Amino acid sequence: MSDVPDPAPTPDDLRARSRERWERQAEIWERRRDWFQAAVAPVSHAMIEALNPQPGHVVLEAAAGLGDTGLLAAELVHPGGKVIISDGAEGMVEAAKRHAAERGIVNVEVTPMELEWLDMSAASVDGILVRFGYMLVPDPETALRDARRVLRPGGRIALAVWDRVEDNPWLGLGTGVLADRGLTERFSPENVEPGPFSLASADQVVELLGSTGFVLPEVARVDVAFRSPSAQDARRNFLEFSDRATTALKDVEPELRDEIHAEIESAFAAHPDPEGPEGAIALPGAVLVAAADA
Numbered sequence: 001m002s003d004v005p006d007p008a009p010t011p012d013d014l015r016a017r018s019r020e021r022w023e024r025q026a027e028i029w030e031r032r033r034d035w036f037q038a039a040v041a042p043v044s045h046a047m048i049e050a051l052n053p054q055p056g057h058v059v060l061e062a063a064a065g066l067g068d069t070g071l072l073a074a075e076l077v078h079p080g081g082k083v084i085i086s087d088g089a090e091g092m093v094e095a096a097k098r099h100a101a102e103r104g105i106v107n108v109e110v111t112p113m114e115l116e117w118l119d120m121s122a123a124s125v126d127g128i129l130v131r132f133g134y135m136l137v138p139d140p141e142t143a144l145r146d147a148r149r150v151l152r153p154g155g156r157i158a159l160a161v162w163d164r165v166e167d168n169p170w171l172g173l174g175t176g177v178l179a180d181r182g183l184t185e186r187f188s189p190e191n192v193e194p195g196p197f198s199l200a201s202a203d204q205v206v207e208l209l210g211s212t213g214f215v216l217p218e219v220a221r222v223d224v225a226f227r228s229p230s231a232q233d234a235r236r237n238f239l240e241f242s243d244r245a246t247t248a249l250k251d252v253e254p255e256l257r258d259e260i261h262a263e264i265e266s267a268f269a270a271h272p273d274p275e276g277p278e279g280a281i282a283l284p285g286a287v288l289v290a291a292a293d294a
Contacts, residue, residue: 011138014194015116018136019088021243026091028240029065033099035237037068039170039226040131043160043287044069046222047129048076050291051158056080057126060150063087063115063133067096067108070129074105084125086113116143120150127151130159134208135199144212151294157214161199163221163286170226170283171196173267174238174245181260183248205290214292224285227273231265234281238264 009017029036037044047069053059057077061070067085074083085096090112097110113119115133128147134140147157165172165187172187179186187197199205202219209217228234239245249257273282 014138022089023091026095030095033066039224043222044072046289047158047160048072051127051156053077053127058082059127060084060125061129063130065092066099069131071105074108078107082107085110088114118146118150122149123152124150126155128157135161136194138194148213148294155294158291160287160289162196163288164200165197167286170285174264177263178248184244202288209292217292219288219290222287222289225282228281230279231269231281234268235261235264
């Protein structure tokens, strides 16, 4: 056996893995959209307020997933304006098309597009929305420079990233249980690969916006809560949405898996929902919403 460690993944490797993961998870996100959006709706509303779209504006939502934030903007740019909803995963694009059709919103265009390389002309949009996208790409600086390129003079960007892992028990608690078992790595600020917490610092976000040509950056924290009727349901929700956790448990023996499930449920039970019935869970989360001018 060779003692030579495996080479670090290249940016293209990371992009390929990300595309595969999101294509695989598109069905889950579409099926469970209501649960996730119920938690993060305050984030979408804060982003819309920060962007301040007006009638006649053209707004791009990139790395949009199902397009929940962009669809809010569509109502505000009418009449005369439109929203372009884009994502790099074809599965997400198709799901977003269905979601827009179900809502009956017609001033929306849904198209595949990578966040790091926006397939749009320079100075072609008035606003850009990116919810939970920049922390997941290998080169957020390149992605933000391209966002700056496609914004018209006086245009504006609003983005959201997760705050520190310790402020996000909804994702960090369960992952910590798996890490204690040696089944996965802990989320760490030292991890240079893209991930949920790779931009979990207001100072880092402000510096990144400034270095990519944006001015007058503002950052605000938005607290959220992921609600479930029981600790068991909270555990199921966590495992369904966390590809890392699902992968870690894939080959675990059933008896050990049951034991780990119980540990995760015990950790989640420490966060009862003060607004719900007995046994209900509300797992906290925290998001940084940033906005800046082009």
